[in-house]
Amino acid sequence: MKMKKVLALGLIAMMSTAAFAGCGSSESSDGGSASTGDSASGQVYYLNFKPEADEAWQEIAAQYTEETGVPVTVITAASGTYEETLSSEIIKDEAPTLFQVNGPVGLANWKDYCYDLKGSSLYDELTSDSFALYDGDAVAGIAYVIESYGLIVNTELLDQAGYSLDDIASFDDLKKVAEDITARSGELGFSAFTSAGMDGSSDWRFKTHLANLPIYFEYQDKGIDSTDAIEGTYLDNYKAMWDLYINNATCDPSELAGKTGDDAENEFAEGQAVFYQNGSWEYKNLTDKGMTDDQLAMIPIYIGAGDEANQGLCTGTENYWCVNSEASEEDIQATIDFLTWMVTSEAGTQMLSENIGVIPFKNAADTTNLFVLNDRAYTEAGKTPVSWNFTTMPSEEWKNGVGSALTAYAAGTGSWDDVVSAFVDGWASEYAAANN
Incomplete structure (x- = not known):
C-alpha cells in the first residue's frame, strides 16, 4: 500500500517513492548488502x-x-x-513510523x-x-547525532578588524572586540554580530540555545x-550577552521580531x-554558500560565568x-x-x-565538519x-514565553524584569502543569 501523501499545516513536504518493487535484499552502491529482512512488505515514513x-x-x-524497493517518505516539519x-500526524491512519524527541521532557509526551x-x-x-x-x-x-554550537567566527573579518581568535578567551574579551568593531563599523564595512532574529526560524538560538548557558552554570x-x-x-550574564548581541549587530534591536534564520x-x-x-549543523550550509575552512572557526559562547579559561563548546544531543x-x-x-542501514552503510x-x-x-564515518573538529x-x-x-526546559510554552519577553525587551516595549519572570516564574508554572 502506497503511503498517503498528506501534509500538515506548516510542513515543507517532499516525497521519495519507490522506483520499483524489491525483494529481501539487494546490492548497495558501496558493495555492501542492504538487507531488509521482512521490510520489503513494509514502508517507512520519517517526520524529520x-x-x-x-x-x-x-x-x-x-x-x-x-x-x-522499500518506500521511504521523508516529510520535514x-x-x-x-x-x-507530530501531534497532527501521529493520529492519522498513515502516521509517521519514525519520529524524534528531544530528551526526557519530550519523551514524556510521546512515550506511549x-x-x-x-x-x-x-x-x-x-x-x-x-x-x-x-x-x-x-x-x-x-540518539543519532552529537552536535556542538557556539559562536561561528569569520576569521578573515576578525583579522581585518585587527584581532585573532587568541584575543577572545572570555566574555570581557568578546565584549571589547565586538564594541570596537561596532565603533568602527562604518570604516570596516561590517558589523560584529549577525541579526539575532526572533522569527520562529531563528528564535530557538536564543530562547533555547543561549538560554542553556545560565541553566548549565546554575546546575553546575x-x-x-x-x-x-x-x-x-x-540571568544577569544572560542579559549581558543578549545586550551584546542586539546592540552590536547588522540591524536595530527593534527589527529583530521579523528577522529570520536565513537572514x-x-x-x-x-x-x-x-x-x-x-551550530555544527550550519557547516554545510555555509560552505555551500562559498565559505571555506580558512574563513571559519567556532569558539565558545562566553557569558562571564564559570571557568572561562577551560570552557569548551556546547556539546550534546536533543535528537x-x-x-x-x-x-x-x-x-x-x-x-x-532503514535506520540500521543508515548507521552501517557507507552511503x-x-x-x-x-x-x-x-x-x-x-561504523561511523569520520567527519570533515570543521566545527566538529x-x-x-x-x-x-x-x-x-x-x-x-x-x-x-519544562515545555515549549516556557521557551515561547522567554522568546516573547526577549523580543519585547529588544524592541523597547518590555523590561528585563519580564524576561526574568518568564524564565523563573514561567519555569515553575510550566513544570507544575507538565507534572500534575
Missing part, C-alpha cells in the same frame, strides 16, 4: 526535525528505495513547528508511541548505552541535572558580520529517533532496517557525517564542554 537536512534526507531515502506537526528498541539491530550499533533514551527498562529512543553550582524550579542565578545565515555568508551564533509502536509489524521492521554514515554531525555508532580540539586540549541542559 531538521529543515537544514531535508534535501540530504530526500536523496538518501530515494537511494535506499532504489536499492531495496517547518522550523519551530515539530511538536504541533515509542517502540522498545532494546536488542534491535539499531541499538546493537550504538557505541555506548549512554546514547539510549530509557523509559523504565525500555529503550524508547536512540548545585550539582544537579534537572530541577522543578530554576532560580535564575546567572542571519546570509548576513554571515556575505561578510556582513564577524560572529554568528549557531533521539523513536519508532512508532502503533505502526504495523512490517512497518516497524522496515523502519528499524548512510557519510550522509549523516556530512549533513548531521558526529554519530554515536560503531573544533569541538574535538577543545576537548583534547582539556576544555570542558558545556552540556545540553535545555532538554530539561
Whole structure:
C-alpha cells in the first residue's frame, strides 16, 4: 500500500517513492548488502526535525528505495513547528513510523508511541548505552547525532578588524572586540554580530540555545541535572550577552521580531558580520554558500560565568529517533532496517557525517565538519564542554514565553524584569502543569 501523501499545516513536504518493487535484499552502491529482512512488505515514513537536512534526507531515502524497493517518505516539519506537526500526524491512519524527541521532557509526551528498541539491530550499533533514551527498562529512543554550537567566527573579518581568535578567551574579551568593531563599523564595512532574529526560524538560538548557558552554570553550582524550579542565578550574564548581541549587530534591536534564520545565515555568508551564533549543523550550509575552512572557526559562547579559561563548546544531543509502536509489524521492521542501514552503510554514515554531525555508532564515518573538529580540539586540549541542559526546559510554552519577553525587551516595549519572570516564574508554572 502506497503511503498517503498528506501534509500538515506548516510542513515543507517532499516525497521519495519507490522506483520499483524489491525483494529481501539487494546490492548497495558501496558493495555492501542492504538487507531488509521482512521490510520489503513494509514502508517507512520519517517526520524529520531538521529543515537544514531535508534535501540530504530526500536523496538518501530515494537511494535506499532504489536499492531495496522499500518506500521511504521523508516529510520535514517547518522550523519551530515539530511538536504541533507530530501531534497532527501521529493520529492519522498513515502516521509517521519514525519520529524524534528531544530528551526526557519530550519523551514524556510521546512515550506511549515509542517502540522498545532494546536488542534491535539499531541499538546493537550504538557505541555506548549512554546514547539510549530509557523509559523504565525500555529503550524508547536512540540518539543519532552529537552536535556542538557556539559562536561561528569569520576569521578573515576578525583579522581585518585587527584581532585573532587568541584575543577572545572570555566574555570581557568578546565584549571589547565586538564594541570596537561596532565603533568602527562604518570604516570596516561590517558589523560584529549577525541579526539575532526572533522569527520562529531563528528564535530557538536564543530562547533555547543561549538560554542553556545560565541553566548549565546554575546546575553546575548545585550539582544537579534537572530541577522543578530554576532560580535564575546567572540571568544577569544572560542579559549581558543578549545586550551584546542586539546592540552590536547588522540591524536595530527593534527589527529583530521579523528577522529570520536565513537572514542571519546570509548576513554571515556575505561578510556582513564577524560572529554568528549557531551550530555544527550550519557547516554545510555555509560552505555551500562559498565559505571555506580558512574563513571559519567556532569558539565558545562566553557569558562571564564559570571557568572561562577551560570552557569548551556546547556539546550534546536533543535528537533521539523513536519508532512508532502503533505502526504495523512490517512497518516497524522496515523502519528499524532503514535506520540500521543508515548507521552501517557507507552511503548512510557519510550522509549523516556530512549533513548531521558526529554519530554515536560503531561504523561511523569520520567527519570533515570543521566545527566538529573544533569541538574535538577543545576537548583534547582539556576544555570542558558545556552540556545540553535545555532538554530539561519544562515545555515549549516556557521557551515561547522567554522568546516573547526577549523580543519585547529588544524592541523597547518590555523590561528585563519580564524576561526574568518568564524564565523563573514561567519555569515553575510550566513544570507544575507538565507534572500534575
